[in-house]
Amino acid sequence: MMITDFxxxxxxxxxxxDSSERIIRANDPAQDLLGKQIETRHFATILxxxxxxxxxxxxxxxxxxxxxxxxxxxxxxxxxxxxxxSYVRADDxxxxxxxxxMFQDVSHIEQVGQMRRDFVxxxxxxxxxxxxxxxGFIETLRGAARNDPAAQKRFxxxxxxxxxxxxxxxxxxxxxxxVESEERMxxxxxxxxxxxxxxxxxSLKPVFEDAKVDLDVQxxxxxxxxxxxxxxxxxxxxxxxxxAVKYGGSGQVVTVTLTRLERDSVLRCxxxxxxxxxxxxxxxxxxxxxxxxxxxxxxxxxxxxxxxTGLGLAIVKHIVxxxxxxLKIESELGNGTQFSIxxxxx
Numbered sequence: 001m002m003i004t005d006f007x008x009x010x011x012x013x014x015x016x017x018d019s020s021e022r023i024i025r026a027n028d029p030a031q032d033l034l035g036k037q038i039e040t041r042h043f044a045t046i047l048x049x050x051x052x053x054x055x056x057x058x059x060x061x062x063x064x065x066x067x068x069x070x071x072x073x074x075x076x077x078x079x080x081x082x083x084x085x086s087y088v089r090a091d092d093x094x095x096x097x098x099x100x101x102m103f104q105d106v107s108h109i110e111q112v113g114q115m116r117r118d119f120v121x122x123x124x125x126x127x128x129x130x131x132x133x134x135x136g137f138i139e140t141l142r143g144a145a146r147n148d149p150a151a152q153k154r155f156x157x158x159x160x161x162x163x164x165x166x167x168x169x170x171x172x173x174x175x176x177x178x179v180e181s182e183e184r185m186x187x188x189x190x191x192x193x194x195x196x197x198x199x200x201x202x203s204l205k206p207v208f209e210d211a212k213v214d215l216d217v218q219x220x221x222x223x224x225x226x227x228x229x230x231x232x233x234x235x236x237x238x239x240x241x242x243x244a245v246k247y248g249g250s251g252q253v254v255t256v257t258l259t260r261l262e263r264d265s266v267l268r269c270x271x272x273x274x275x276x277x278x279x280x281x282x283x284x285x286x287x288x289x290x291x292x293x294x295x296x297x298x299x300x301x302x303x304x305x306x307x308x309t310g311l312g313l314a315i316v317k318h319i320v321x322x323x324x325x326x327l328k329i330e331s332e333l334g335n336g337t338q339f340s341i342x343x344x345x346x
Contacts, residue, residue, distance in 0.1 A: 003098075013081075013103040016088075017043050017056060019096035033072070033081075033103060047101075055085045059099050063087040070103060080110045122295040126169055126310070130162035165309075172311040176294070179232065179318040186324055187229040193258055193272055193343075194219045196230055200237040201256065204245070211245050214253045224260050224272045226343045232319045239312040240276040240339050248278030248336070260345070266326055270345040277338040283331040291329055292317040 003025050007014050013030035015023050015038070023038050023046065031038065038046050043056055047070070055066035065086050072079035081103040089097045137155040145151035201217045208215045237256075244254040255277045264271035283291070283298055290296045295310035316339075320327045323343055331337035 010102070015101050017060070017099040017101065019060070019098075021060065024098070030103070043101075052083050055083060056099060056101060059085045059087055063097070079105060079107045082106050119294060122310075123169075123173065126295065127166060130166045133162045134159055169309045169311070172309045172315065175235065176311055176315050176318065179315055179322065183318055183322045186227070186322065187232070188227055189229060190225055191228040191230045191233060193224045193226060193233070193274065196233050197237060197256060197258055197274065200234050200241065204238065204241050207242070208245055208254070212250045213245050213248055215241075215245075216253055216255045218255070218257045220258060220260065222260075224258055224345075226272050226323070226345055228323050228343065229319075232322070236316050236319050236341065237274070237276070239316050240341075243312060243339075244276055244278040244280075244337075248280040252279040254278050261342075264342050264344075267324075267342060267344050271325075272343045272345055274341040274343070275338055277336060279336045282333045282335050283329075283337055284333055285331070288329050288331060292327070 003016055007016065007025050007027040007030075010027055011029070013027065013033045015026040015030045015034075018024050021042055021044070023041055023043055026034070026038050034046055044053055047053060047056065049068075049070055051068040052070050055068035058064070059066045065084070068083040068085065070081040070083045072081070084102045084104070086100045086102075087097055088100050137159050141152060141155055145155060197217065197219060201215055205215070241254065241256070248254050255275070257273075257275045257277075259273045259275075261271045261273050263269065264273075287296075287298045291298075292313045294314045297310050317327055320341060320343075325341060325343040328340040328342070329337070330340070
């Protein structure tokens with residue numbers, strides 16, 4: 001088989017280097033990655049990254065397989081490639097062989113690894129802050145405040161708040177882990193959204209009263225049913241309503257509406273639409289695409305002040321995905337925020 005035909009059949013970027021250290025063939029994916037006029041050029045002028053250079057040089061000298069890591073020079077996106085370098089013997093025993101260089105895109109693996117590292121770092125930070133406070137107050141109670149009842153009460157109240165914060169964070173982490181593990185399995189129970197929304201609103205009534213926020217729930221008389229997990233759907237609506245009351249502002253109104261759509265243009269089927277709208281300060285549009293990321297906060301200080309863990313909307317997103325629905329977020333500074341949940345019917 002001709003070298004050109006062999007390379008053309010390969011889906012991965014690949015090129016061949018001869019004993020004179022020049023690139024003699026490069027398939028189309030390799031030229032897209034490295035440039036269109038790389039054939040006949042010395043490989044060192046094209047593959048300038050030290051690890052790749054050393055791998056090819058070593059393979060030419062020792063004829064043993066080598067590996068390296070190549071970082072794309074494309075500034076539009078970060079790409080990482082595993083490079084496999086192998087020696088190919090010539091048919092003629094007296095002729096020198098070639099070196100075959102293949103590039104495998106592993107950017108998605110790197111991104112997952114980075115997400116895991118970021119997640120661990122965020123969790124560590126979120127837990128360390130209340131733990132540091134607890135340890136400091138414990139030390140104070142054992143020392144300077146040992147015989148001060150007033151200070152003891154004040155410190156114990158703060159410690160209770162910090163412990164509750166850690167408990168909420170761990171609870172949300174467990175919920176997120178459970179939802180992610182079940183995301184590929186669509187729930188099959190029949191759920192009446194009217195009842196779930198009414199139950200959620202009733203359970204949160206004291207929260208709204210304490211915050212002096214009115215809750216206006218508008219439900220249709222006819223039942224709207226979907227296939228779903230009632231507990232997870234209640235968690236979705238609870239998270240959205242708690243966010244609305246936290247950030248909507250005292251004296252304002254949070255509106256919840258349920259509508260049956262004959263056809264959703266995105267889901268391409270009949271759908272139930274649940275909207276939760278507040279009259280708060282709104283969110284700058286620059287933040288909207290990232291609101292469902294884990295631990296992403298528009299205002300970190302305010303979020304922690306009102307007891308947010310930074311995981312509520314991430315949980316909402318994964319539950320909605322599990323139900324094969326979609327989440328839409330609309331907001332303008334000064335005009336409040338609306339979260340819309342579209343769930344397929346049937």
